[in-house]
Amino acid sequence: MLSYILRRVFQSVLVLLVVGLVAFAMFRFVGDPIDTMLGQERTMQDIERLRETLGLNKPFFVQYWDFLVRAVQGDLGISYRQGRPVAEIIAERLPATLELAAVSGAFALIFGIVMGIFTAIRRDGFAANAIMTLSLVGVSLPTFLIGILLIYVFAVELSWLPSFGRGDVVRLGGWSTGFLTQSGLVALILPSITLGLYQMTLIMRLVRSEMLEVLRQDYIRFARARGLRDRAIHFRHALKNTLVPVITVTGLQLGSIIAFAIITETVFQWPGVGLLFINAIQFVDIPVMAAYLMLISVMFVGINLVVDLLYVAIDPRLRA
Amino acid sequence: MTDTPSPNSVQTERARSRIAIAWDSDLAYSFRRSPVALISFAVVLLLVLSAVFAPLVAPYDPFDPGTLNLMNGFTPPGEANAFTGETFLLGTDDQGRDVFSTILFGLRISLFVGFAAVALALILGVTLGLVAGYVGGMTETVIMRIADVQLTFPAILVAMLIFGIAKGITPPEYRDQMAIWVLILAIGLSDWVQFARVVRGATLVEKSKEYVQAARLIGRSPFAIMLRHILPNVLSPVLVIATISLALAIIAEATLSFLGVGAPPTEPSLGTLIRIGQGFLFSGEWWILFFPACTLLALALSVNLLGDWLRDALNPRLR
DSSP states (O other): OHHHHHHHHHHHHHHHHHHHHHHHHHHHHSSOHHHHHSOSOOOHHHHHHHHHHHTTTSOHHHHHHHHHHHHHTTOOOBOTTTOSBHHHHHHHHHHHHHHHHHHHHHHHHHHHHHHHHHHHHTTTSHHHHHHHHHHHHHHHSOHHHHHHHHIIIIIIISOOSOSSSOOSOEEETTEEESTTSHHHHHHHHHHHHHHHHHHHHHHHHHHHHHHHHHHTSHHHHHHHHTTOOHHIIIIIIIHHHHHHHHHHHHHHHHHHHHHHHHHHHHHTTOOSHHHHHHHHHHTTOHHHHHHHHHHHHHHHHHHHHHHHHHHHHHOGGGOO | OOOOOOHHHHHHHHHHHHHHHHHHSHHHHHHHHOHHHHHHHHHHHHHHHHHHTHHHHOSSOTTOGGGOOGGGTTOOTTSBOTTTOOBOTTOBOTTOOBHHHHHHHHHHHHHHHHHHHHHHHHHHHHHHHHHHHHHOHHHHHHHHHHHHHHHTSOHHHHHHHHHHHHHHHSOGGGHHHHHHHHHHHHHHHTSHHHHHHHHHHHHHHHHTSHHHHHHHHTTOOHHHIIIIIIGGGGHHHHHHHHHHHHHHHHHHHHHHHHHTSSSOTTSOOHHHHHHHHHTTTTTTOTHHHHHHHHHHHHHHHHHHHHHHHHHHHHOGGGO
16 A cells, blocks of 8 residues: 555656656757847857856756756746746736636536436436437537637627636736636636536546446345335435546546646637647747646646545555 | 460459458448448548549639639628629638638648658557567566656647647748648657557567467567567557547647647648638638538548447457
8 A cells, every 4th residue: 555655656756757857858958048048249258157157067967956946946937938937927827727627627527427317317318319429529529619619609699708818807815816706707608618528528428337337236226126216316326336436537637627728728818827838839938838848747647646546545445 | 275364364363352352351341331431431531532632623722822812802602702703612711712722722731640640650659569569678668658658648738749849949930831740740749659558568469479489489580570470460459549540630730720839821721721710700701610610520520430430340349
């Protein structure tokens, strides 16, 4: 048990070190930092001095170590394009992405579970079959087309909902939230559906197949024989046993929600870190790209680790 | 009087019998019996052919400024333009380019990037998988560790990152020119892991079989054993992954181009066309977006369905 946990933690640290190396290599080798910082008029002395102050004359691994230490302390360099510290820009943009991800995750989880149960119980019903077929088409639709479709129907044709931006936000300390204003909440609807739809179909299919599996088991038949109501059987007996894999998958999907937010944020011009990343790629803003890469890897690796450890906590069979 | 058939007829006989064998195979049988497979194959074939022969099929050359007439801009599909009286099957965009022609040329780029990226991923993944499985030891550990790390992240994110880095390395004046190749590199490198994992697994199984031991005993080199003996026996799962990867690669290409980090407007793929069309959605010119989007959807969906069918058809457990 302890060795398993230690091994998993060690693996996660290793992944982060590799990602850090990639990020550092981007800084160091993609575009010459000296070139970027000094203009056309420079002397050999200038170059030497800057090389000295930036520590570029030290051995590679010493530079890598300095880079990691600075990154951990929150110094992620200065954006080539905006000329401001990258950490500051990201801190400003992160709330938008996290709120969007949280709402889409909740949407995917709630609707996924409800529709999964529905399609499992009414297995051969017309509505259940229609939902299953639609979900197949939904999986083949690229995310950005779903976003455009929603914008066209609800923003252009019906003009019920805004087509871009976050609406009005309220500042709470360093955090800007859209949850407290009406326009902020309304602005969340379309992007969250776009982002959560794929995860929703995934959770729905998972709940459905788990539920069908559980409903076939003896204790359910026994509960039926005892004359319990359908509702009690479905929700009290069956649902509980389907939730363990659902929690695992949802946890792992949280990472992809944050990654796929890049696409949704671009479609809806949502001012989050994903849009920041895409703009950074377009303008080859290396410090922002590297910082985003490290940020998202910490999130991914952290989520994977927590899910793995939770799994051990939930499933006694793994505690050998 | 002996009937000695001329060598030529023997050859045609043999050729015909090979076709006949292929026609009678289980795979072909299941293909003929599956309407979904037939229809999706027909759609893919139609799209591929019209993309390959785009210069012949397209009524206009969308990249020749000489044939463009700004007066033709925003002509709705099938209607005559108010100024010039010309009609276009699927309408025109803001610069008066025929949407049907731009779709054909865009399809060409989308398919080219898709096929090339999958080819790159396949060659890289199969090679590394074979080596990892056959050689084992430290080599295997390193290859599979890299695969694990890469698998932690969604492929599309890896592709974006590679695209960004490659863009940073190319000098600015070549960026648009190189964009298509960078795109192929990015999508290909983001997708090799699936191939490597499957091939490694299959190679481990094949390695312990007698024919491999026999080949080793007669002194064939490891290279020859991997290429001539093991490779042909691990190909059928590779085929399935390649088909599904093709659908994913086409969608990945469209997504990247849509986000503005893919094919440039000078060489628009379907994704770029959708990106351009999105800007006109609010003013009511829906056709500039709608038709490229439908084409992309038809392509991705049929390749996906074809992949699903192939996976089931090649899986002996499902028979």
